[in-house]
Amino acid sequence: SQKIEQNSEALNIQEGKTATLTCNYTNYSPAYLQWYRQDPGRGPVFLLLIRENEKEKRKERLKVTFDTTLKQSLFHITASQPADSATYLCASLFSGGYNKLIFGAGTRLAVHP
Amino acid sequence: DVKVTQSSRYLVKRTGEKVFLECVQDMDHENMFWYRQDPGLGLRLIYFSYDVKMKEKGDIPEGYSVSREKKERFSLILESASTNQTSMYLCASSLSGVKNNEQFFGPGTRLTVL
Numbered sequence: 684s685q686k687i688e689q690n691s692e693a694l695n696i697q698e699g700k701t702a703t704l705t706c707n708y709t710n711y712s713p714a715y716l717q718w719y720r721q722d723p724g725r726g727p728v729f730l731l732l733i734r735e736n737e738k739e740k741r742k743e744r745l746k747v748t749f750d751t752t753l754k755q756s757l758f759h760i761t762a763s764q765p766a767d768s769a770t771y772l773c774a775s776l777f778s779g780g781y782n783k784l785i786f787g788a789g790t791r792l793a794v795h796p
Numbered sequence: 797d798v799k800v801t802q803s804s805r806y807l808v809k810r811t812g813e814k815v816f817l818e819c820v821q822d823m824d825h826e827n828m829f830w831y832r833q834d835p836g837l838g839l840r841l842i843y844f845s846y847d848v849k850m851k852e853k854g855d856i857p858e859g860y861s862v863s864r865e866k867k868e869r870f871s872l873i874l875e876s877a878s879t880n881q882t883s884m885y886l887c888a889s890s891l892s893g894v895k896n897n898e899q900f901f902g903p904g905t906r907l908t909v910l
Contacts, residue, residue, distance in 0.1 A: 691836065717898065726800070726886050726901030727839075772839070776897055783829075783854075784899060788838030 685711040689773055689787035697795055702763045704790045706756040706773030713775035716756045718747060721770045721789065730771075731758075763794045799823070800902035802887055808908045815874040817905050819887030826892040828870035829899065830854075830862060832883040839886065845870055846892065877909045 688707045696702050706716060715734045719727035733740040733749045733756065740747045746759040760767050770789040777783040803818035819828065829844040831854075841854030843862040851862050859881060863871045870889075874881055884906050888899040 724904065724906075726888070726904050727899075728901070729898045732898070774899075783841065783844060784897065786831075786839040788836060 685709075685777060685785055687773055687775060687785050687787040689771075689790045691788060691790070693791040693793060695793045695795065696763055698764060700763055702760040702767065702792055702794070704758040704771050704773075704792065706758065706787055708754050708756075708775060712751065715776060716747070716749060717774045717784070718745075718756075718758050719772040719774060719786075721772060723770075727772055760792075763792075765794045765796055768792055768794050800887055800889055800900050802885075802902040802905050804905050805903060806906050806908075808910065809874075809877050810910055811878060813874075813877050813909075815877050815907065815909075817872040817874075817885055817887075817907070819870045819872070819889075819902055820868055821870075821889040821900070822868065823889060823891075823900065824867065825889035825900070826867070827890045828864065829888040829890075830860075830870065830872045831886045831888065832856070832881075833886055833904075834883050842872065877907075879909050881907065882909045883907060 686709045717732045718730045721727040731747050733747045744761045748757045770791045772789040773787040774784045800821045809815050827846050830842045831839045833839050840856050842860050845851045845864040861873045884904050886904045887902040890899045
């Protein structure tokens with residue numbers, strides 16, 4: 684079955700460093716991958732989308748890459764700040780249609796001052 | 797500002813009760829979704845709807861039903877609540893026919909079944 688996997692361990696980094704989160708997919712080839720941010724007790728918020736024919740996408744301090752050979756997307760936050768602390772979810776379109784997304788379990792990021 | 801609202805942030809019910817969770821979106825979106833989120837399991841799709849009165853089962857529909865009588869409103873029903881349905885429930889909506897299928901989420905309802 685189509686699956687998305689993210690590192691379940693929390694990522695702890697120092698303020699100012701670059702955070703890198705990983706999303707791996709198996710058993711399908713998604714046309715795109717999305718990244719969402721979720722704060723405790725709140726719903727996820729869409730951040731970025733990268734298509735299979737794009738190697739890299741940037742938005743302010745965020746950068747996403749898509750490697751179809753490795754079946755992986757990397758999500759980077761440069762010059763990280765404590766306010767970036769949250770859980771980050773990776774998602775892709777289910778190939779069976781209906782605009783349905785498959786979500787990873789998310790990786791919690793903690794940025795320490 | 798686009799908005800998805802859910803009827804309750806916190807809800808406590810007893811085993812066997814019928815529970816209604818309501819979701820309303822003001823963006824004229826065709827698609828609406830109900831997920832539950834549990835630690836370590838991520839977001840799991842319960843049901844979704846791509847049009848009024850249309851519904852499709854997601855990955856974990858057992859014990860749930862849905863209703864979509866109006867475009868803006870999508871209700872999740874727990875016919876007879878059980879303790880294993882204690883969870884965070886998230887509603888989302890999205891447009892059809894767009895390339896990115898970004899989903900907009902509500903704030904969530906944390907349901908506890910005693």
